[in-house]
Amino acid sequence: MANAIEVRGVSKEYLRGVRHGHTRISEVFTHWGRSVVGGKREDSLAREVEPFWALKDVSFTIEQGQVVGIIGRNGSGKSTLLKIIAQITAPTTGEVHLTGRTGTLLEVGTGFHPELSGRENVFLNGAILGMSRVEIARKFDEIVDFSGVEAFIDTPVKRYSSGMHTRLAFSIAAHLDPEILIIDEVLAVGDAEFQKKCLAKMKDVTGDGRTVIFVSHSMLTVTSLCNQCIMLDHGELRAFGPPHKIADLYFLEGTGKGPTSSYAGKSSRPGNGIVQLCGARVINNKSEEVDAVRRDEPVGVEMTFEVLQGGRRLVPNFHILLQDRYAFVSSPPSDEPLSPGTYRSVMWIPPRFLNNGLFVVGVAVSSLSPIVIQFFEQDALRFHVIDNLFDGRRSGYTQEFPGVVRPDLQWDMVQEK
Amino acid sequence: MNSIATVKIIKPHSERSFAEDVASVWANRELLMVLVRREISIRYRQAVIGLLWVVLQPLLTTMIFTTVFVVFVRIPTTERSYPLFAFAGIAVWQYFSRVVSEGASSLVANSALITKVSFPRLIIPLVPPLAAATDSLIAIAALVLIAIAMGAHLSWTLVFAPIVIIAVGLFGYAIALWMAPLNAVYRDIGIALPPAMQVVMYMSPIVYPASLVPERIRWLYELNPIAVMVNTMRWVVLGTNAPPLAGIGMFVVLTVLMFWGGARFFRRMEGNLIDRI
Numbered sequence: 054m055a056n057a058i059e060v061r062g063v064s065k066e067y068l069r070g071v072r073h074g075h076t077r078i079s080e081v082f083t084h085w086g087r088s089v090v091g092g093k094r095e096d097s098l099a100r101e102v103e104p105f106w107a108l109k110d111v112s113f114t115i116e117q118g119q120v121v122g123i124i125g126r127n128g129s130g131k132s133t134l135l136k137i138i139a140q141i142t143a144p145t146t147g148e149v150h151l152t153g154r155t156g157t158l159l160e161v162g163t164g165f166h167p168e169l170s171g172r173e174n175v176f177l178n179g180a181i182l183g184m185s186r187v188e189i190a191r192k193f194d195e196i197v198d199f200s201g202v203e204a205f206i207d208t209p210v211k212r213y214s215s216g217m218h219t220r221l222a223f224s225i226a227a228h229l230d231p232e233i234l235i236i237d238e239v240l241a242v243g244d245a246e247f248q249k250k251c252l253a254k255m256k257d258v259t260g261d262g263r264t265v266i267f268v269s270h271s272m273l274t275v276t277s278l279c280n281q282c283i284m285l286d287h288g289e290l291r292a293f294g295p296p297h298k299i300a301d302l303y304f305l306e307g308t309g310k311g312p313t314s315s316y317a318g319k320s321s322r323p324g325n326g327i328v329q330l331c332g333a334r335v336i337n338n339k340s341e342e343v344d345a346v347r348r349d350e351p352v353g354v355e356m357t358f359e360v361l362q363g364g365r366r367l368v369p370n371f372h373i374l375l376q377d378r379y380a381f382v383s384s385p386p387s388d389e390p391l392s393p394g395t396y397r398s399v400m401w402i403p404p405r406f407l408n409n410g411l412f413v414v415g416v417a418v419s420s421l422s423p424i425v426i427q428f429f430e431q432d433a434l435r436f437h438v439i440d441n442l443f444d445g446r447r448s449g450y451t452q453e454f455p456g457v458v459r460p461d462l463q464w465d466m467v468q469e470k
Numbered sequence: 471m472n473s474i475a476t477v478k479i480i481k482p483h484s485e486r487s488f489a490e491d492v493a494s495v496w497a498n499r500e501l502l503m504v505l506v507r508r509e510i511s512i513r514y515r516q517a518v519i520g521l522l523w524v525v526l527q528p529l530l531t532t533m534i535f536t537t538v539f540v541v542f543v544r545i546p547t548t549e550r551s552y553p554l555f556a557f558a559g560i561a562v563w564q565y566f567s568r569v570v571s572e573g574a575s576s577l578v579a580n581s582a583l584i585t586k587v588s589f590p591r592l593i594i595p596l597v598p599p600l601a602a603a604t605d606s607l608i609a610i611a612a613l614v615l616i617a618i619a620m621g622a623h624l625s626w627t628l629v630f631a632p633i634v635i636i637a638v639g640l641f642g643y644a645i646a647l648w649m650a651p652l653n654a655v656y657r658d659i660g661i662a663l664p665p666a667m668q669v670v671m672y673m674s675p676i677v678y679p680a681s682l683v684p685e686r687i688r689w690l691y692e693l694n695p696i697a698v699m700v701n702t703m704r705w706v707v708l709g710t711n712a713p714p715l716a717g718i719g720m721f722v723v724l725t726v727l728m729f730w731g732g733a734r735f736f737r738r739m740e741g742n743l744i745d746r747i
Contacts, residue, residue: 140480140588143741149480163586168512180504181587
């Protein structure tokens with residue numbers, strides 16, 4: 054596959070301390086004046102100006118047909134990166150090579166004029182987004198149809214409700230047809246019904262071989278739509294890879310915990326003279342260690358422990374939490390006394406049971422009669438459950454569901470009258 | 471997919487040539503025309519008499535100055551009909567002043583556009599000269615009609631009037647290329663511009679004839695590019711004395727220099743403009 058976007062060592066410097074756009078001419082004259090008079094160099098503007106690198110040496114390559122999400126916390130430089138790729142602002146150093154016709158959607162309805170009718174605005178906004186007049190004319194009916202504002206198409210846009218305004222604007226954007234599409238958070242618009250239509254449209258767009266790059270705050274959207282993900286952190290490229298891996302990194306940020314905990318040296322093992330923890334991990338149904346699972350896959354949580362003194366009724370148990378909220382505690386059904394040796398036990402969480410999010414696993418072995426906690430590693434493992442926005446049970450709902458679990462329950466519904 | 475791919479390279483500091491600038495504006499002519507059409511169609515919308523304002527604006531100004539200069543001041547007009555003389559001057563001046571002032575504020579006014587979509591920024595200050603040109607042409611047509619109604623002699627050179635308008639528009643655009651990026655960073659420009667334009671207007675023979683200017687400095691006065699523009703229009707339409715050839719030459723040289731330098735300056739400012747606007 055050919056490369057669609059090549060970002061080579063791009064850095065972007067902003068001057069902090071300069072009030073952008075408000076630098077007064079008097080300041081400039083003072084600065085010039087001082088340098089003419091021969092004042093010390095430190096006295097110049099340079100002292101007040103503190104360089105701030107919004108992006109530091111970012112490089113990556115995106116192949117044609119990939120759908121790439123850019124995530125990162127506020128101030129990580131993701132919008133700056135998008136604006137450079139969209140050719141709105143220039144990089145300070147480095148280059149970007151774009152192969153193909155690009156279309157940019159940093160906002161819906163850019164250039165809409167309130168005095169103009171919906172029809173006039175379709176042509177205006179379409180041209181601003183880079184469509185030719187012929188192309189807009191050809192797609193006009195489709196655009197109007199998609200927006201659902203046919204009845205008001207010749208009314209000035211200033212008479213539109215904000216919902217109608219957004220719907221018309223998005224419809225135009227959705228019919229943009231470039232080879233490389235650059236998008237910023239445009240999914241966060243409109244009412245629920247329209248969001249559903251937009252998502253379906255996005256899915257179409259991302260499925261037909263064009264290259265899409267978009268910035269989002271929503272990990273859910275990124276994992277649902279993208280096949281590659283870029284994570285930025287303080288202007289630097291933290292990671293580039295499959296979204297579920299990056300999602301994991303994104304949520305694990307700073308914890309250092311992952312899907313496995315192993316305790317090699319006997320001295321460092323949690324536990325006591327009766328039982329000790331050897332290791333624990335999160336696995337998928339192929340017994341592979343995973344840091345993220347899809348919501349419709351089973352999750353296995355495994356622990357290996359060594360019994361040093363036999364004859365006790367030892368019960369391994371897992372504590373599952375979504376961030377700091379308890380989901381459940383689980384232990385195996387049998388509690389026969391165990392003889393010395395190494396045991397491995399796996400707890401299987403069925404598919405479509407946990408809600409999406411970052412789960413924390415506490416690993417413990419307790420003994421019954423009398424009840425003694427032999428060891429309890431509170432934050433032994435972490436894994437991420439990833440949802441799909443196009444899941445049928447979501448019925449087009451694109452927001453987060455509250456709750457730690459989200460089982461598919463049986464529902465009976467009949468019409469009474 | 472596409473075997474013939476267009477590669478676009480985004481570099482830190484634009485090192486485009488003037489020719490590339492012109493080519494990129496040409497490549498985006500469709501967008502330019504859409505923006506011009508937007509400007510024209512919203513200007514007199516929701517105004518009861520709509521397009522009539524195009525003629526009424528210079529007409530009202532002409533009436534005011536006719537009252538002041540002919541009735542009160544009683545200037546010795548060498549040109550017999552002062553209203554025609556003033557109307558021609560005012561029509562040209564109003565076009566020029568609109569091109570400069572709207573051009574200067576164009577980047578700021580369109581900041582919503584330029585921070586969201588990429589296209590050659592040179593298009594933005596080019597919208598006012600094109601949009602206002604229609605108004606200007608209508609005003610000149612009105613001048614011709616009034617001249618006929620007043621029984622004045624019309625010169626065959628009338629056909630060159632559109633060329634004069636183009637020249638005025640280009641000169642205004644060249645100035646806007648300097649003003650627009652400066653105003654985006656230093657809003658002082660936008661504040662200082664209206665009084666500065668007033669000064670320039672009274673320094674030029676727009677509402678009073680050049681004959682009022684002391685003879686010693688009149689040659690200098692007639693080199694003023696505004697004077698050249700206005701007098702050329704009068705010469706072309708009303709058949710008055712042609713402006714000195716030196717003045718026209720100066721105007722052409724100045725326009726070319728301002729345009730070339732302005733395009734360079736604009737290009738230099740363009741790269742980081744949206745960070746500073």
